[in-house]
Amino acid sequence: MKPLGDVPWPPDPIVTERLILRETRTEDRPGLAKLLSDEEVQAYLGGPQHTREELEQLIPEDPNTRPGIFAVEHAGEFIGRITIQRRDRAWAHHVREEGDEVELGYEFLPTSWGAGIATEATRAALGWIEKTLPGEPVVLTTQVANERSLRLARRLGFVEVERLEAYGAEQWFGALKTG
Numbered sequence: 266m267k268p269l270g271d272v273p274w275p276p277d278p279i280v281t282e283r284l285i286l287r288e289t290r291t292e293d294r295p296g297l298a299k300l301l302s303d304e305e306v307q308a309y310l311g312g313p314q315h316t317r318e319e320l321e322q323l324i325p326e327d328p329n330t331r332p333g334i335f336a337v338e339h340a341g342e343f344i345g346r347i348t349i350q351r352r353d354r355a356w357a358h359h360v361r362e363e364g365d366e367v368e369l370g371y372e373f374l375p376t377s378w379g380a381g382i383a384t385e386a387t388r389a390a391l392g393w394i395e396k397t398l399p400g401e402p403v404v405l406t407t408q409v410a411n412e413r414s415l416r417l418a419r420r421l422g423f424v425e426v427e428r429l430e431a432y433g434a435e436q437w438f439g440a441l442k443t444g
Contacts, residue, residue, distance in 0.1 A: 274332030286335040296343030309411035337386045345373030347390045360440045366402045403441040
């Protein structure tokens with residue numbers, strides 16, 4: 266995966282009814298460590314790669330290390346992140362021959378699950394993509410077993426392009442339906 270190229274970053278914060286999507290900040294480090302070490306959050310992403318304590322040491326003081334990562338804030342607290350990046354041409358699965366589509370990813374702390382927050386946040390991010398990169402195809406990949414993520418993808422308007430094996434599990438590769 267690669268960053269968004271020449272897209273100006275960071276953008277102005279995106280404000281929804283309940284959320285703020287913004288660049289990551291130093292004060293997000295504990296929340297990022299919690300997110301990346303949480304067994305439930307990482308269950309379909311290969312499991313946590315580090316403990317929370319290790320991550321607190323590994324995450325840079327300024328975690329805003331590259332364009333395309335939105336921190337999601339609810340009631341003044343970091344609750345997750347949305348990642349927007351280019352799907353590298355080296356990947357075998359694409360919706361256009363030359364690849365290089367925009368890929369959406371999302372991770373939220375379990376305390377925010379079931380309240381429509383992921384839907385609200387990802388819809389806001391998709392609005393930003395459409396405004397910033399109009400006409401670009403948007404794709405996402407999620408593990409078939411991750412029922413919550415798959416429901417969210419479909420709710421957002423993603424349709425299945427194909428299924429594939431990756432990371433030792435069946436993956437669902439979808440594209441945002443346009444028109």
